[in-house]
Amino acid sequence: MNKLKYIFLFLVINFGTLWVGSLLMGVGPRDDWYVSLNKAPWTPPGWVFGAAWTLIMVCFSIYLGYLFNKSNTKETQITYLIQLVLNISWNFIFFNQKLVILGVLVLFLLIVSLLYFFFNLSNDIKKARLLLLPYIIWLCIATSLNLYILIHN
Template structure:
């Protein structure tokens, strides 16, 4: 279990780091400061704390899921898509200021994580709660991106 956890921690935090690097100045950019943001946009520090918590929970979830799933090819495919969407959203939104494409990507990411949550629920049962922070955060992030799309 511990080796799987370490592998998934490395994978998840690497993806998070790559996305952050590709974002440029990200949330501290002049562009982001100037756009209309949703009234429920959390303070900047919440994003970092949320993502650390999410990736730890997601890693634990995956460490439990990996040995119990029969179709590893499906799981790997879902994870690759999830990583690609997670990494891609940052530069699309923050570096290239493409709010509409960012919305499409984050909706896709939310759907993938939601699919993982519900598809594997029967295998992990209550341990699936570990994926809820990620799914809930994506619902919030999607609403923030949607607001930016509608108001900018």
């Protein structure tokens, strides 16, 4: 499969993953539980989350297109699958089940999986791995927001 086909495939899978995750979170940020939480002063307005995830998934899909075109190995597939499961599960764990500690753990594991992509799976596509930075940065922000909620509630 060529790079463009992979990019299209991952756009479909990644945005599908966001959709499934949104279904699993129930009412999400509109939930009385979430609304009543003491949130970090740096919590962005709601629209930023949609814009950020759109940018992240476009960049991540392009990165994956390059990666899978060069190195479609079991290691790459398993790492992607782990990231996919973690990404979907956070919505359910945090918003639906209200398990903040477990949500932080999932975010930490997501960061580890993205760093694994960055440092271990990107040797042949060094420039393309920069497309992972929006995802990594956003996960660090999300982790800080979740940690604030954990500590201050």
